[in-house]
Amino acid sequence: xxxxxxxxxxxxxxxxxxxxxxxxxxxxxxxxxxxxxxxxxxxxxxxxxxxxxxxxxxxxxxxxxxxxxxxxxxxxxxxxxxxxxxxxxxxxxxxxxxxxxxxxxxxxxxxxxxxxxxxxxxxxxxxxxxxxxxxxxxxxxxxxxxxxxxxxxxxxxxxxxxxxxxxxxxxxxxxxxxxxxxxxxxxxxxxxxxxxxxxxxxxxxxxxxxxxxxxxxxxxxxxxxxxxxxxxxxxxxxxxxxxxxxxxxxxxxxxxxxxxxxxxxxxxxxxxxxxxxxxxxxxxxxxxxxxxxxxxxxxxxxxxxxxxxxxxxxxxxxxxxxxxxxxxxxxxxxxxxxxxxxxxxxxxxxxxxxxxxxxxxxxxxxxxxxxxxxxxxxxxxxxxxxxxxxxxxxxxxxxxxxxxxxxxxxxxxxxxxxxxxxxxxxxx
Amino acid sequence: xxxxxxxxxxxxxxxxxxxxxxxxxxxxxxxxxxxxxxxxxxxxxxxxxxxxxxxxxxxxxxxxxxxxxxxxxxxxxxxxxxxxxxxxxxxxxxxxxxxxxxxxxxxxxxxxxxxxxxxxxxxxxxxxxxxxxxxxxxxxxxxxxxxxxxxxxxxxxxxxxxxxxxxxxxxxxxxxxxxxxxxxxxxxxxxxxxxxxxxxxxxxxxxxxxxxxxxxxxxxxxxxxxxxxxxxxxxxxxxxxxxxxxxxxxxxxxxxxxxxxxxxxxxxxxxxxxxxxxxxxxxxxxxxxxxxxxxxxxxxxxxxxxxxxxxxxxxxxxxxxxxxxxxxxxxxxxxxxxxxxxxxxxxxxxxxxxxxxxxxxxxxxxxxxxxxxxxxxxxxxxxxxxxxxxxxxxxxxxxxxxxxxxxxxxxxxxxxxxxxxxxxxxxxxxxxxxxxxxxxxxxxxxxxxxxxxxxxxxxxxxxxxxxxxxxxxxxxxxxxxxxxxxxxxxxxxxxxxxxxxxxxxxxxxxxxxxxxxx
Numbered sequence: 001x002x003x004x005x006x007x008x009x010x011x012x013x014x015x016x017x018x019x020x021x022x023x024x025x026x027x028x029x030x031x032x033x034x035x036x037x038x039x040x041x042x043x044x045x046x047x048x049x050x051x052x053x054x055x056x057x058x059x060x061x062x063x064x065x066x067x068x069x070x071x072x073x074x075x076x077x078x079x080x081x082x083x084x085x086x087x088x089x090x091x092x093x094x095x096x097x098x099x100x101x102x103x104x105x106x107x108x109x110x111x112x113x114x115x116x117x118x119x120x121x122x123x124x125x126x127x128x129x130x131x132x133x134x135x136x137x138x139x140x141x142x143x144x145x146x147x148x149x150x151x152x153x154x155x156x157x158x159x160x161x162x163x164x165x166x167x168x169x170x171x172x173x174x175x176x177x178x179x180x181x182x183x184x185x186x187x188x189x190x191x192x193x194x195x196x197x198x199x200x201x202x203x204x205x206x207x208x209x210x211x212x213x214x215x216x217x218x219x220x221x222x223x224x225x226x227x228x229x230x231x232x233x234x235x236x237x238x239x240x241x242x243x244x245x246x247x248x249x250x251x252x253x254x255x256x257x258x259x260x261x262x263x264x265x266x267x268x269x270x271x272x273x274x275x276x277x278x279x280x281x282x283x284x285x286x287x288x289x290x291x292x293x294x295x296x297x298x299x300x301x302x303x304x305x306x307x308x309x310x311x312x313x314x315x316x317x318x319x320x321x322x323x324x325x326x327x328x329x330x331x332x333x334x335x336x337x338x339x340x341x342x343x344x345x346x347x348x349x350x351x352x353x354x355x356x357x358x359x360x361x362x363x364x365x366x367x368x369x370x371x372x373x374x375x376x377x378x379x380x381x382x383x384x385x386x387x388x389x390x391x392x393x394x395x396x397x398x399x400x401x402x403x404x405x406x407x408x409x410x411x412x413x414x415x416x417x418x419x420x421x422x423x424x425x426x427x428x
Numbered sequence: 429x430x431x432x433x434x435x436x437x438x439x440x441x442x443x444x445x446x447x448x449x450x451x452x453x454x455x456x457x458x459x460x461x462x463x464x465x466x467x468x469x470x471x472x473x474x475x476x477x478x479x480x481x482x483x484x485x486x487x488x489x490x491x492x493x494x495x496x497x498x499x500x501x502x503x504x505x506x507x508x509x510x511x512x513x514x515x516x517x518x519x520x521x522x523x524x525x526x527x528x529x530x531x532x533x534x535x536x537x538x539x540x541x542x543x544x545x546x547x548x549x550x551x552x553x554x555x556x557x558x559x560x561x562x563x564x565x566x567x568x569x570x571x572x573x574x575x576x577x578x579x580x581x582x583x584x585x586x587x588x589x590x591x592x593x594x595x596x597x598x599x600x601x602x603x604x605x606x607x608x609x610x611x612x613x614x615x616x617x618x619x620x621x622x623x624x625x626x627x628x629x630x631x632x633x634x635x636x637x638x639x640x641x642x643x644x645x646x647x648x649x650x651x652x653x654x655x656x657x658x659x660x661x662x663x664x665x666x667x668x669x670x671x672x673x674x675x676x677x678x679x680x681x682x683x684x685x686x687x688x689x690x691x692x693x694x695x696x697x698x699x700x701x702x703x704x705x706x707x708x709x710x711x712x713x714x715x716x717x718x719x720x721x722x723x724x725x726x727x728x729x730x731x732x733x734x735x736x737x738x739x740x741x742x743x744x745x746x747x748x749x750x751x752x753x754x755x756x757x758x759x760x761x762x763x764x765x766x767x768x769x770x771x772x773x774x775x776x777x778x779x780x781x782x783x784x785x786x787x788x789x790x791x792x793x794x795x796x797x798x799x800x801x802x803x804x805x806x807x808x809x810x811x812x813x814x815x816x817x818x819x820x821x822x823x824x825x826x827x828x829x830x831x832x833x834x835x836x837x838x839x840x841x842x843x844x845x846x847x848x849x850x851x852x853x854x855x856x857x858x859x860x861x862x863x864x865x866x867x868x869x870x871x872x873x874x875x876x877x878x879x880x881x882x883x884x885x886x887x888x889x890x891x892x893x894x895x896x897x898x899x900x901x902x903x904x905x906x907x908x909x910x911x912x913x914x915x916x917x918x919x920x921x922x923x924x925x926x927x928x929x930x931x932x933x934x935x936x937x938x939x940x941x942x943x944x945x946x
Binding site: 061160163348402408 | 707708715830831834835837882885886890899902903906907911914921922923926927930935936937938940943944
């Protein structure tokens with residue numbers, strides 16, 4: 001083996017979704033040397049909203065104003081839920097570290113420390129979430145105070161109707177108006193794509209042209225909402241500039257995925273981690289993992305044939321569920337894809353999903369995943385840690401339904417923190 | 429309350445009902461067709477889309493076999509625009525009943541059904557996906573038929589001739605007087621509005637719902653409900669239709685159409701035609717069985733499953749439901765004391781025209797109309813407004829030429845705004861209300877791999893912006909659409925379709941919170 005093909009580090013993070021990225025941030029923050037492996041993750045599909053805990057129990061559709069109280073209630077009932085393995089302070093610390101990382105990278109988020117917020121979705125429903133991009137915060141406040149407001153949509157941008165949104169909110173918000181504008185320079189185009197718009201707005205001149213289109217519609221509006229395409233990066237600068245040009249605050253409204261706020265997260269993670277984590281393999285996948293004597297893991301990565309070997313004291317598995325590829329299902333069962341770890345799952349496929357898509361109890365397949373001990377180590381079939389220093393984080397974990405409890409980012413970030421903390425405690 | 433008058437009221441908008449509407453209209457008889465859901469919402473829209481050569485029934489039901497043969501020849505000539513004459517194969521594999529194989533060509537000859545024996549290698553050259561364990565193969569004159577287009581073209585011509593179509597209107601009762609149905613009471617399912625229809629003759633062409641509707645008139649019909657489930661593959665596996673050469677059993681038929689194939693069926697006795705959905709067990713049984721014929725069916729991606737109900741008008745209550753005659757039942761209810769009420773049920777898609785003819789003959793006699801049946805000789809005219817269900821048509825036209833503004837609402841199946849506009853327009857012309865569900869039925873929206881995840885909300889916002897969809901139908905309509913799609917998805921959710929389902933739920937529940945109501 002040629003030496004340059006072997007990389008030695010403290011921790012290998014497998015996965016580049018929210019949990020993998022958060023794990024890399026926490027590990028780097030602790031001063032660990034890390035290698036990260038993960039291809040195109042689903043992070044681009046993220047809405048950009050950070051849920052912590054919105055709804056519990058799902059069957060009662062109970063919404064929580066205080067997410068921490070919600071989490072307490074949830075772990076009282078479900079001792080196997082990933083949140084039950086964490087202290088509240090740890091989850092709070094995890095959010096603090098992550099949010100300051102994102103803020104430093106030019107993607108500040110806003111929240112109330114101990115209170116959920118409500119935000120409008122592109123279908124005009126109201127969503128309970130915890131933490132939103134700063135560019136959306138004025139919208140959260142406006143939804144509460146209901147000032148004279150203008151919603152704009154953009155000609156050719158499909159799946160976003162300001163009229164539908166406003167009509168759904170109008171009963172409680174009479175001073176809401178809408179207008180449709182054509183994005184500067186796209187007059188001859190039929191369809192406009194969010195990425196094109198977001199890219200165009202990085203250029204100052206385009207923001208001025210856009211403001212010119214907006215101005216005639218502002219009238220008595222005290223605040224203006226636009227779909228979340230205001231800059232592919234440095235969005236709060238774009239929003240601040242538009243605010244200055246228009247004379248009233250501008251905010252972003254979430255769009256259908258794949259969304260620009262999701263792409264911004266990806267960009268900030270990649271840029272912010274570049275120096276702290278020089279080895280990041282996006283085009284390679286894990287071929288094999290084994291634990292050598294002395295507890296060192298050997299992780300072989302490559303495409304068809306072996307390319308590199310990573311030697312590390314610990315491994316964090318943050319490979320996600322079915323979208324991310326951490327789990328795979330055939331007609332008979334669900335498997336974990338890298339180590340074939342035991343997967344907690346319903347007995348047979350006819351129990352995976354309910355007959356009603358919107359069944360308030362949620363689908364049992366969503367509770368499937370890896371079972372772990374208190375140190376976030378996946379268990380083998382005898383209920384003992386499969387490896388002394390293999391950890392798992394994020395949506396691959398069993399006994400949670402992030403989509404229904406509105407807790408996707410919360411679980412990803414908190415368990416990533418828990419996994420890194422356990423690694424430090426056990427292996428350093 | 430609104431009162432409508434007509435000579436004949438047809439209840440049921442499937443192949444039979446729309447076929448009767450056209451037949452009567454061509455005889456100059458005035459009619460109204462009412463349908464509780466939408467065109468082909470029942471078994472007419474939930475089958476293989478197979479125009480039988482007749483060969484399938486040569487052993488179990490030679491009369492049906494002959495009927496199929498005659499009707500198929502007729503339809504290939506008269507309804508060519510709904511039919512792809514791709515031909516079919518009957519194949520047996522190791523372990524199949526060799527006596528059945530040996531009798532096959534002889535039985536076909538007895539029913540005048542042309543078959544051509546093929547060598548095993550010859551068959552595998554024609555269809556390379558066939559199993560290596562093939563022991564016999566015959567070429568037959570099967571064809572694929574688009575049942576939706578067929579019904580839509582029937583009703584379109586009927587409408588052109590004055591027939592009125594009322595979808596989403598459910599019969600809720602009859603008022604009888606002097607051995608006759610005097611009025612039929614209906615309710616609009618979208619608006620809740622009630623109205624009545626006065627007709628000289630009433631035809632119950634409601635397929636699996638025939639007993640329910642007749643029951644409203646105090647008439648008892650014994651119907652058995654046999655659920656048949658089918659699967660749609662993500663890609664097309666064969667050029668021709670492939671039938672298993674054995675007595676009818678599960679997963680015997682694969683019908684390719686456009687870029688997909690339809691595989692089925694099963695036969696499960698159910699109690700209520702409203703309670704029909706494909707199950708995980710049925711899907712597994714179909715895949716396991718069919719893989720013996722075409723091994724790739726074990727690993728191919730499935731897009732969805734669907735189920736229909738075969739109404740079996742019979743007193744027989746034991747045995748395989750498929751062994752009950754597929755011949756149709758035309759029930760004259762004069763004997764039970766209702767002189768202007770008849771029920772037509774059972775039968776097959778292939779013989780829908782014949783069923784319509786026989787029903788219309790009886791009606792004509794009762795009305796004293798001597799005009800002959802014309803559907804035996806007149807071609808079914810193509811109607812430009814009903815073409816959008818055809819796979820690959822919208823993309824073909826869109827790619828050839830489109831206005832820059834005409835953007836795609838559905839990217840999987842490439843359905844642009846203009847198609848949705850055209851459909852909304854034709855629904856309005858039929859006095860219907862455009863809903864997402866109705867657009868989905870008439871186009872490829874929601875039928876691609878994403879199963880409505882993206883095109884559902886996009887089309888909803890588009891329709892709302894156009895002023896075609898009232899606010900209170902937006903989210904309820906989206907929910908209803910996704911729920912209906914889900915019925916066909918949940919039994920096939922493994923591998924890539926499970927990933928798709930995860931995206932669906934992440935977006936519609938995780939982000940939109942559609943499960944939370946309001």
